Amino acid sequence: MPMDTAHPLPLALLRGAATVMPEPALSAIADAVLRGLRKTHPKLLRNLATLDAAVVHVAADDLPYRFALEVGREPVTIRIVERNVTGADAEIRATVATLVDLVEGRIDSDTLFFRRDLRITGNTSVVVGLRNVLDREELSLASELEALCGPLAKPARRLARTLERVADAAGRRLASMHRTLHPPGAEQQDLSSEIDRCHSEIAALTARLGALESRLKRRADKLA
Amino acid sequence: MSVRYLELVCPAGTPAALRTAVESGADTVYCGFRDCTNARNYPGLNLDFDELREGVAFAHARDCKVLVAINTFPRAGAEAPWHRAVDQAAAAGADAVILADLGVLDYATRAHPQLRRHLSVQASAANAPSIRFYQELFDVRRVVLPRVLSVDEVAELIDETGIETEVFAFGSVGPMSEGRCFLSSYLTGLSPTSEGACAPASHVAYEEAGGRVNSRLGGVTLNSFARGEPAAYPTPCKGRYVTHGRASYLFEEPVGLNAISILPGLKQAGVTALKIEGRQRSRAYVAEVVATFRRALDALDRGEAVTPLGALSGSTEGGKETHGAYGKGWR
Incomplete structure (x- = not known):
C-alpha cells in the first residue's frame, strides 16, 4: 500500500492561519480538534492518557507558536504557547509539513531522526510513546479540520488550496532567488561544523597536553 | 539445496x-x-x-x-x-x-x-x-x-x-552476539534480554549544544553528531568512543x-x-x-x-x- 506523499489539504490553512490568528483563537481550534478526535479516535485519547505524565512542546520551525500537549492524564489537553516558553518535559521540533506528515503516518520518524530533520530533547520515553500511539491510528488532520468547519467545509477547502498555491509559488520564487545568489560551486563552508571540529580538536589537544605536562612533572619530581 | x-x-x-x-x-x-x-x-x-x-x-x-x-x-x-x-x-x-x-x-x-x-x-x-x-x-x-x-x-x-x-x-x-549482548545493561541496569529493550527510551537523552546533538544512554555520552551528520541509534554498539584523542566507531558503524x-x-x-x-x-x-x-x-x-x-x-x-x-x- 504506497503512502500518499502529497501534502494534505489543511497544511497551508494551518500554516497560514497559525501565522495570523491570535493565540486564543488558535487554542480554541486546537482544543476543538482534540474534542473531535475523542469522538473519531477514542482509542488514541485513551492511549495518550496512559503515557507517562508529561507536557510535550511541539515546536514547528515555521510557526510563531508552539503546541503544548499534556499527556498521561485525563483529559489530555493541548494549548498554544509562545515560542520562547520553556519548562516542557520534552520537545519535538520540525517543520509544519514534517509534523503533519508524521501525525498522518506518511513519513518515518527514525528516518527523519537519522537525517536530523526531526529534533527531540527531554524525556525520550514520552516522545517515543507519543510517536507510537499516534502511529497506531490512521489520522487525517484534513478530515478533522474540515469537520470543524461544518457547512463551510467546501469554502475552507478552496481557501486552503489557494493558500497552498500561493505558498508554493512564493517558495519557488525564494528558491530561485537563492540559486541566483548562491550559484553552484560557490557554496560556503558550514562554519558551525568547522567550529565544532575545531572545538573537538582543541579539547583533544588540551587533554594530550595535560597528560604530557603531568608526565613531565612526574619526571621532574623524580629527578629532583 | x-x-x-x-x-x-x-x-x-x-x-x-x-x-x-x-x-x-x-x-x-x-x-x-x-x-x-x-x-x-x-x-x-x-x-x-x-x-x-x-x-x-x-x-x-x-x-x-x-x-x-x-x-x-x-x-x-x-x-x-x-x-x-x-x-x-x-x-x-x-x-x-x-x-x-x-x-x-x-x-x-x-x-x-x-x-x-x-x-x-x-x-x-x-x-x-x-x-x-x-x-x-x-x-x-x-x-x-x-x-x-x-x-x-x-x-x-x-x-x-x-x-x-x-x-x-x-x-x-547485529553486534555479532545476538541474544547474548548485555552491553546496554551496564549503562541502564536493565537486561535487554529480559526487559525487551536494548536502549530503553526511559534511559535515552538527546542534548543540543553548539550546533551538535549529543546522545546519552543512562547518563553516558554515546555519540555526538555535527550539523548535517547522519545520526545513529543510541545503543552502546553504535557509540563513538574517544581513544588516543580520536572519536571512532569501535564496535559497529551506523x-x-x-x-x-x-x-x-x-x-x-x-x-x-x-x-x-x-x-x-x-x-x-x-x-x-x-x-x-x-x-x-x-x-x-x-x-x-x-x-x-x-x-x-x-x-x-x-x-x-x-x-x-x-x-x-x-x-
Missing part, C-alpha cells in the same frame, strides 16, 4: 502497521504483546490480545500468516507473563510463536503442541548441533538465523539440518543491513523466509520497505534483473547499506 518461494516476513509494531504490511505485500507478519515478553518492549508499541485477534482475522482473510514473538527470557520465578503470552497467541489463532527461552519452549510444547514453534534469533542458534537440539526436544520447525553467517554457511546449515530458515533481509547490523541485491543467492541457498526488521519503526517505513521487497521478490520470480542497493538507503541507519556477514571476507 532446494529452490523455493521466498516468504516475506514483515514487522507489525501496531495494528495499523500490521494492516499496512499485509496490504503492502507481506506473506507473513510478526508482532508482540505490550509487555516485556518480546524484544521490542517500547512505550505505546505492540498489540493487546483483542488487537492480535483482530489482526489475525484481518491477515488470514488476505492469505497472510501471523507470528507472535515471545522471545525474551523470563526472570527467575516470574515466568507467568511468558506462559500467558503463549496461551493468548494460541487463543488468538496465531500461526506460530517465535521463542528463545528453553523454559518457554518447553511450556509451549506441552501446553499447545499443535502451535507451530519457531526459534528466535535471540536463541543465537548458529550451528547444526544447536539447531538439532531445538528440533529434537521441542519440534521447532523454523530457526531465525543470527546475522553472523555468510550465504555459503547458511546453505551448509540448511543442508545439514533440513530445517526451515528465516534470515534477516533488512534492518540493523549502517543498515540490506540483502535485496543478493536475494538470488539466498534463494539458491534454500532459505525459506526473509525477515524485515523494524517493529519499532513507523508504518510509513513498513509500507516502503515491504513494497520494495515485494517488487524485488516478484521480479526474482519472473527471472528479471536483481534489484540493486540504494532505493532504501534513506530508511537505513546512517543512510548507508551493507550485506553484513552474508558477504563476510574475514574468515
Whole structure:
C-alpha cells in the first residue's frame, strides 16, 4: 500500500492561519480538534492518557507558536504557547509539513531522526510513546479540520488550496532567488561544523597536553 | 539445496502497521504483546490480545500468516507473563510463536503442541548441533538465523539440518552476539534480554549544544553528531568512543543491513523466509520497505534483473547499506 506523499489539504490553512490568528483563537481550534478526535479516535485519547505524565512542546520551525500537549492524564489537553516558553518535559521540533506528515503516518520518524530533520530533547520515553500511539491510528488532520468547519467545509477547502498555491509559488520564487545568489560551486563552508571540529580538536589537544605536562612533572619530581 | 518461494516476513509494531504490511505485500507478519515478553518492549508499541485477534482475522482473510514473538527470557520465578503470552497467541489463532527461552519452549510444547514453534534469533542458534537440539526436544520447525553467517554457511546449515530458515533481509547490523549482548545493561541496569529493550527510551537523552546533538544512554555520552551528520541509534554498539584523542566507531558503524541485491543467492541457498526488521519503526517505513521487497521478490520470480542497493538507503541507519556477514571476507 504506497503512502500518499502529497501534502494534505489543511497544511497551508494551518500554516497560514497559525501565522495570523491570535493565540486564543488558535487554542480554541486546537482544543476543538482534540474534542473531535475523542469522538473519531477514542482509542488514541485513551492511549495518550496512559503515557507517562508529561507536557510535550511541539515546536514547528515555521510557526510563531508552539503546541503544548499534556499527556498521561485525563483529559489530555493541548494549548498554544509562545515560542520562547520553556519548562516542557520534552520537545519535538520540525517543520509544519514534517509534523503533519508524521501525525498522518506518511513519513518515518527514525528516518527523519537519522537525517536530523526531526529534533527531540527531554524525556525520550514520552516522545517515543507519543510517536507510537499516534502511529497506531490512521489520522487525517484534513478530515478533522474540515469537520470543524461544518457547512463551510467546501469554502475552507478552496481557501486552503489557494493558500497552498500561493505558498508554493512564493517558495519557488525564494528558491530561485537563492540559486541566483548562491550559484553552484560557490557554496560556503558550514562554519558551525568547522567550529565544532575545531572545538573537538582543541579539547583533544588540551587533554594530550595535560597528560604530557603531568608526565613531565612526574619526571621532574623524580629527578629532583 | 532446494529452490523455493521466498516468504516475506514483515514487522507489525501496531495494528495499523500490521494492516499496512499485509496490504503492502507481506506473506507473513510478526508482532508482540505490550509487555516485556518480546524484544521490542517500547512505550505505546505492540498489540493487546483483542488487537492480535483482530489482526489475525484481518491477515488470514488476505492469505497472510501471523507470528507472535515471545522471545525474551523470563526472570527467575516470574515466568507467568511468558506462559500467558503463549496461551493468548494460541487463543488468538496465531500461526506460530517465535521463542528463545528453553523454559518457554518447553511450556509451549506441552501446553499447545499443535502451535507451530519457531526459534528466535535471540536463541543465537548458529550451528547444526544447536539447531538439532531445538528440533529434537521441542519440534521447532523454523530457526531465525543470527546475522553472523555468510550465504555459503547458511546453505551448509540448511543442508545439514533440513530445517526451515528465516534470515534477516533488512534492518540493523547485529553486534555479532545476538541474544547474548548485555552491553546496554551496564549503562541502564536493565537486561535487554529480559526487559525487551536494548536502549530503553526511559534511559535515552538527546542534548543540543553548539550546533551538535549529543546522545546519552543512562547518563553516558554515546555519540555526538555535527550539523548535517547522519545520526545513529543510541545503543552502546553504535557509540563513538574517544581513544588516543580520536572519536571512532569501535564496535559497529551506523549502517543498515540490506540483502535485496543478493536475494538470488539466498534463494539458491534454500532459505525459506526473509525477515524485515523494524517493529519499532513507523508504518510509513513498513509500507516502503515491504513494497520494495515485494517488487524485488516478484521480479526474482519472473527471472528479471536483481534489484540493486540504494532505493532504501534513506530508511537505513546512517543512510548507508551493507550485506553484513552474508558477504563476510574475514574468515
